[in-house]
Amino acid sequence: MKIENVIKKFNSNIIYNCPKCYNDMYIENNSLKCSLNHTYDFSKKGYVHLINNYKSSKYDYKLFEARDFIFYKNFYNHIYLEIVKILSGHNFDILVDVGCGEGYYIRNLKEYFGYKYFFGIDNSKDAIEFAVKKDKKNPYMLANLSNLPFASNSVDVVLNILTPANYKEFTRIIKKGGLLIKIIPTKNYLREIREKFYEQEYSNDDTLILLEKNCQILSRNTITKTFTINEEEAKNFLEMTPLTFSKNIKLEDINSLQKITVELEIIVAKVMK
Numbered sequence: 124m125k126i127e128n129v130i131k132k133f134n135s136n137i138i139y140n141c142p143k144c145y146n147d148m149y150i151e152n153n154s155l156k157c158s159l160n161h162t163y164d165f166s167k168k169g170y171v172h173l174i175n176n177y178k179s180s181k182y183d184y185k186l187f188e189a190r191d192f193i194f195y196k197n198f199y200n201h202i203y204l205e206i207v208k209i210l211s212g213h214n215f216d217i218l219v220d221v222g223c224g225e226g227y228y229i230r231n232l233k234e235y236f237g238y239k240y241f242f243g244i245d246n247s248k249d250a251i252e253f254a255v256k257k258d259k260k261n262p263y264m265l266a267n268l269s270n271l272p273f274a275s276n277s278v279d280v281v282l283n284i285l286t287p288a289n290y291k292e293f294t295r296i297i298k299k300g301g302l303l304i305k306i307i308p309t310k311n312y313l314r315e316i317r318e319k320f321y322e323q324e325y326s327n328d329d330t331l332i333l334l335e336k337n338c339q340i341l342s343r344n345t346i347t348k349t350f351t352i353n354e355e356e357a358k359n360f361l362e363m364t365p366l367t368f369s370k371n372i373k374l375e376d377i378n379s380l381q382k383i384t385v386e387l388e389i390i391v392a393k394v395m396k
């Protein structure tokens with residue numbers, strides 16, 4: 124991608140924050156640069172790398188390839204449509220998807236809300252490189268959620284899907300009156316896979332307690348669908364989830380996975396300002 128086209132994607136009204144010293148960063152020539160001269164170059168691949176001492180992530184290319192296949196088959200469309208519904212009722216200009224993975228949600232949101240800014244942030248290089256290959260419109264940043272590269276009170280909406288939260292950072296970057304849309308698994312999410320590899324039922328209680336401590340919850344909504352799946356879909360479902368990290372996926376696991384439940388809880392919240 125031409126470097127000027129990469130830079131154009133980042134040229135919003137937003138002010139970037141240096142992940143090293145927290146001073147403001149501005150676009151200068153082909154880089155983001157802060158007043159202490161910390162410099163992060165835009166890559167022709169289509170993103171900017173903001174992690175000092177990057178270590179590779181267990182969220183690797185193979186996982187994002189499998190996620191991409193599953194998204195392409197519309198298994199998460201009911202979740203996407205719910206996000207569209209929430210955003211349609213809220214005035215916003217800038218949304219940041221924290222832990223964007225291969226970019227399914229913001230790639231589609233940009234098609235729907237063409238004039239809004241959607242930033243994708245992830246700390247896996249494989250995720251970001253996958254995302255920029257598929258999405259030529261949105262700006263993506265390789266960055267850590269504990270150190271978000273945005274100025275205080277600069278973002279209208281943070282989207283945080285199946286990814287850890289950092290409430291200190293979310294509270295800092297979200298404007299007064301802005302929203303956090305946090306999407307978490309329920310005990311039924313990919314239940315058919317969990318039952319194969321784990322004895323205990325999953326509970327999202329701890330996640331909710333932490334969320335309630337840090338934010339004012341405006342709404343909670345559980346969205347669910349159970350699908351009948353074929354062998355290829357089963358294989359990709361098994362490969363797309365951290366539930367199978369360090370597990371040995373056997374042929375019999377693939378063959379016996381004939382149904383899958385995609386049930387998530389969508390929480391809309393306000394950070395406390």
Ligand SMILES: C[S@@+](CC[C@H](N)C(=O)[O-])C[C@H]1O[C@@H](n2cnc3c(N)ncnc32)[C@H](O)[C@@H]1O
Pocket residue numbers: 180182190221222223224225227244245246247250266267268269283284285286287365
């Ligand atoms: C289960 S995936 C979900 C991805 C995407 N939101 C989705 O729903 O398809 C979790 C994502 O969070 C990212 N992630 C985990 N820890 C992170 C951190 N500290 N900073 C930024 N991203 C992180 C991972 O690289 C991965 O892409």
Ligand SMILES: [Zn+2]
Pocket residue numbers: 141142143144145146157158159160161
């Ligand atoms: Zn700096």
